[in-house]
Amino acid sequence: MRTITTCFGLMIALVFLVAKPAFSQTKIEVEAGQNTLLDAVAAAAPGDTLVLTTDGGQYLNDDELKPDSSLSLTIMAAPGLTNRPVLINNGEDSTKDIIRLYGDMTLIGLEFDGLAHQGLTTKYAIRTGSGSGDAGENVKKNYVLKIFDCYFHDIVHGSDGNAFRAYGQTMADSIIIRNTLVFNTGKEGIRARDEDSDRPGFGFFNVKYFEVSNSTFWNIKNDAISVYGGDQDPNTPGPEVVIDRVTMHNVGHYFLNLKYAENSTVTNTIMVDNYDIVNGTGKTLGAPWLETGATLAYSDTLNVSDDGAWTGGGAPTIMNLYAVDPMFADAANGDFTLMEGSPLIGKGTDGSSPGDSRWAPKTAAVHKISAGQNTLADAVDAAEAGDIIELVDSGGEYLNDDRIDITIPLTIRAAAGLDERPVIKNNEVDESTRVVFEVLNSLHLDGIEIDGQAGTDFNAKYLLRVRGAVDSSTVVKVTNSFLHDVVAGSDGNFLRQYPGTFADSMIFRNSILSGSGKEGIRTKDEETDSGLFNVKYFEVSNTTMANTRASAIYIYSGDTDPATPEPEVIIDHLTCHNCGHSNGRAIYPRGVQTARITNSIIANSLVDEERWSVNLTGTSSISHSNLFMVSKIQLGGSSTQEAISEIDPQFANPDMLDFTLPADSPLLTMGTDGMGIGDMRWITSGVAVEEDTPIPSETDIVLDQNYPNPFNIETTIPYHLGRDGHVTLEVFDLLGRSVARLKDGYDSAGSYSVSLSMQQQGAGTYFYRLTVDGESTWRKLVVVK
Numbered sequence: 001m002r003t004i005t006t007c008f009g010l011m012i013a014l015v016f017l018v019a020k021p022a023f024s025q026t027k028i029e030v031e032a033g034q035n036t037l038l039d040a041v042a043a044a045a046p047g048d049t050l051v052l053t054t055d056g057g058q059y060l061n062d063d064e065l066k067p068d069s070s071l072s073l074t075i076m077a078a079p080g081l082t083n084r085p086v087l088i089n090n091g092e093d094s095t096k097d098i099i100r101l102y103g104d105m106t107l108i109g110l111e112f113d114g115l116a117h118q119g120l121t122t123k124y125a126i127r128t129g130s131g132s133g134d135a136g137e138n139v140k141k142n143y144v145l146k147i148f149d150c151y152f153h154d155i156v157h158g159s160d161g162n163a164f165r166a167y168g169q170t171m172a173d174s175i176i177i178r179n180t181l182v183f184n185t186g187k188e189g190i191r192a193r194d195e196d197s198d199r200p201g202f203g204f205f206n207v208k209y210f211e212v213s214n215s216t217f218w219n220i221k222n223d224a225i226s227v228y229g230g231d232q233d234p235n236t237p238g239p240e241v242v243i244d245r246v247t248m249h250n251v252g253h254y255f256l257n258l259k260y261a262e263n264s265t266v267t268n269t270i271m272v273d274n275y276d277i278v279n280g281t282g283k284t285l286g287a288p289w290l291e292t293g294a295t296l297a298y299s300d301t302l303n304v305s306d307d308g309a310w311t312g313g314g315a316p317t318i319m320n321l322y323a324v325d326p327m328f329a330d331a332a333n334g335d336f337t338l339m340e341g342s343p344l345i346g347k348g349t350d351g352s353s354p355g356d357s358r359w360a361p362k363t364a365a366v367h368k369i370s371a372g373q374n375t376l377a378d379a380v381d382a383a384e385a386g387d388i389i390e391l392v393d394s395g396g397e398y399l400n401d402d403r404i405d406i407t408i409p410l411t412i413r414a415a416a417g418l419d420e421r422p423v424i425k426n427n428e429v430d431e432s433t434r435v436v437f438e439v440l441n442s443l444h445l446d447g448i449e450i451d452g453q454a455g456t457d458f459n460a461k462y463l464l465r466v467r468g469a470v471d472s473s474t475v476v477k478v479t480n481s482f483l484h485d486v487v488a489g490s491d492g493n494f495l496r497q498y499p500g501t502f503a504d505s506m507i508f509r510n511s512i513l514s515g516s517g518k519e520g521i522r523t524k525d526e527e528t529d530s531g532l533f534n535v536k537y538f539e540v541s542n543t544t545m546a547n548t549r550a551s552a553i554y555i556y557s558g559d560t561d562p563a564t565p566e567p568e569v570i571i572d573h574l575t576c577h578n579c580g581h582s583n584g585r586a587i588y589p590r591g592v593q594t595a596r597i598t599n600s601i602i603a604n605s606l607v608d609e610e611r612w613s614v615n616l617t618g619t620s621s622i623s624h625s626n627l628f629m630v631s632k633i634q635l636g637g638s639s640t641q642e643a644i645s646e647i648d649p650q651f652a653n654p655d656m657l658d659f660t661l662p663a664d665s666p667l668l669t670m671g672t673d674g675m676g677i678g679d680m681r682w683i684t685s686g687v688a689v690e691e692d693t694p695i696p697s698e699t700d701i702v703l704d705q706n707y708p709n710p711f712n713i714e715t716t717i718p719y720h721l722g723r724d725g726h727v728t729l730e731v732f733d734l735l736g737r738s739v740a741r742l743k744d745g746y747d748s749a750g751s752y753s754v755s756l757s758m759q760q761q762g763a764g765t766y767f768y769r770l771t772v773d774g775e776s777t778w779r780k781l782v783v784v785k
Contacts, residue, residue: 028044038063050076052077053081059087059088087112097127109150114153144172145164152164168198179213179215187222189220192206192239208239226259255271256290266288299354337361345361369389374399394422396423406438407441426453461492463494464496472502479510485514487515492518497522519552540571543573548578578654591617595616604630613630614627615633622640625645649667701775711784712784717742
C-alpha cells in the first residue's frame, strides 16, 4: 500500500482543536504495551483525552475497550508521530472487538489491526453494545462518534468483520468519518442498518446524521457503507447521509447500501470493480442502492453490476455520472492515485478530481521557457520535483554551455501547437566528452529534438547518459521526439547506461532516433555473468531507429541463467533501417530469456551472411516481422521466430528519414492484429523529419495503434485531436458489445494517451473506437493470455 504523505502531527492538532469536547480536559499520555490502553480507559474521567505517544507502537489489549457511556472520550495519536499507534485485541475470546462503544468518542490518527493478515480473527474494530438490554439500556442515546485520519484493516471473522457496526436499538446523533482508510474486511466496512433485519419497516433507524468524506475503502466483501432509513415513507423521519470524495475498489454487494435513506447525497465518489464480479461469487448485486430523493453526482461507477443496471432502490437524481476506468496507479497494492491521463481528472464538482482527494495527482508546476543560451539549464536548476518545463519556441534553439544534470523527476516538453520541435544542444567549448543530459532521476522528454551536432566543433558523445548515483525508481521516457547525429569518433549513443546504475524503466515511444557513432541505445556494460543488469523494464514501441554504426539496441541481462532476475524487454512496431551497419547487428537482448519482438521491420544493414541481425536466447521470440537485406536471426535456447518475411519495404525516401510504406505494400496487413508492421506513423502518411514538418499531424482526428500490441493485461491508446470536441473512446468485442468506455467528455485540441486494462476480458481480437462530435475512427487490438 502506498503511504499517503501528510503533515501528520499538524493534521492531528488541527482536528483536535475542531473536535474539542465540552468537558474540562485532562490529557493522559499512554505508552504502547500490553493493556496500557485498556487500563487508561478504565481509569479515564469524563472529557479525558488519551494521547498515544509511541510511534507505530502496538497497544495490545486482552479484552475490548469499554469506555463508560458518560465519558465522552478522545483517543488520539500524539502530534508529530511518523507512524500511527496500532490498536489490537489479542485476547482469547472467540468473538473479539477492539472497542465496544457506549458513549461519545473521538478517534484521531489511529490504526486498528484485526490481524487477519496473521491468520487471526477480529469481528469488529468498533461496535456498539447489542441486544435489548445492552444496546437499549447502556448505549447513550444520541451519542456522537467521530473518526478522523484512521486506518482500519484485516478485520475478518469467518464471513463477518466490520470496521464499525451500530446494532439495533441504538441511536447516534452523528457518525462522522473523515480522511480514513478501510480495507480487508469480512463483511461491510461501515454498518448502521440492523433495524432493517431487527424491526424492518417500522421507522426505526440508527443515526440522525451520517457522513463519510475523503476516505477510501477496498477489498470489502460486502457493502463499503450500509445505512438504513427506517421505512419506505419519505415523509417520516430518517437519517441525513452525506458521502463525498470517497474512493471504493473491489467492494461487494451494493458498494453503498442506503436503503430507504431518501435524504442522501453522494458526490465526487469512485465505485469501481464489484467484489462479487471480480471474485465470481455468483451474486448479482451491484450498483449503489439509492432511493428516490437521493442524489448521485460527479461520480464514477464502473463494473459495479453484472448488467450495469440499478438493482435496488428507486430513481435517484443522477448528474454527471461517469463509467470510466479511473486509471489507479496500483490498486492491487492500495495505491489509488489517479495516473496522468485519467479521464476523471478535473471531473469533480469544483473542477478537482472525484474520489479521496489524497489520491488526486499532484498538479505539476509548468515553467514556460523561451529559446536562448542556458535558458533551459537555468530552468532545470530552479525546478522542483515533478515540475514540467515547457519549451515554447517553435524550432527554437535551446543552447547550453554545459551538460544538464537531472537530479529530480522532471518533464521537458514542447508546448502544444508548435510547427517544429524545439531543439536542445550542448555548445560547451573545450570538452572531449560532450553530454546533453546526465540522468540521475526520472526524466520524460516529449515532443523535443536533441541535436548531437555530429561533424561540428560541438559534437556530443551522449545525448542521454545514465551514470553515478541514480535513483533506482528512475523512469526515462522519450515520446514524440527526434534524437539525432550523436557521433564522437567511433563512439556516440542516444542513450548509454553505465554499470553500477539501475533504473526502473526505459521507454521510447513514437520517436525517431537517427545517426549514432556506436550503439543507439546501450545498457549492457555490467561484467559478464555477474547477474547484474541496469533496468527493470525496457520498451521501444512505435519508433524508428536509423543509421546506427553498431546495434540499434544492446541490452544485457547479467547472465544466461533463466532462474535469476532479468529485464523485461518489449520491442513492438519498430522500424529499423541501416542499423548496425558496421557489424550487421540490429537488436541484441544479450542473455535476456523472455524478450519479445513483434510487428517490426529491420532492413538494409547487411554486412555478412554469416553474422546475425537479431540474437535471441531462452524463450525469447520474434514474430510478425520483416527482415530485408540484413543478416540472419540467431536463435539460442528455446527461442522462436514466427511469421517472418523478407520483403523489400520500399521506404519512400530513407535518406531523408521518410520510411512511408507503399499503399500496396504487403507489410500493411502482416501484423499480429492483421494491420501494418513497423512504426505505425509510416503507414498512413509520411512523418519525415524536415524543417517544415508539423508536430503533430494536423489531421482533425488521429487514433494511433495501441502499444504494446498484442498485450496481456494493460496497453496504452494514443490519440490526437486537431480541434476541441466531445470525445468518446470505447472498446468492443467481436460481437459489438462494449467492454470498456475509457473516455466520455470534452477534450481540447491536443495529444492524449489513455491506459486500458483487459484483466477481466478473455484473449482475442477487440476493436476500439474514437468518436469526436459524431465522427469516428476505429482500430483493432489483440489480447493474449
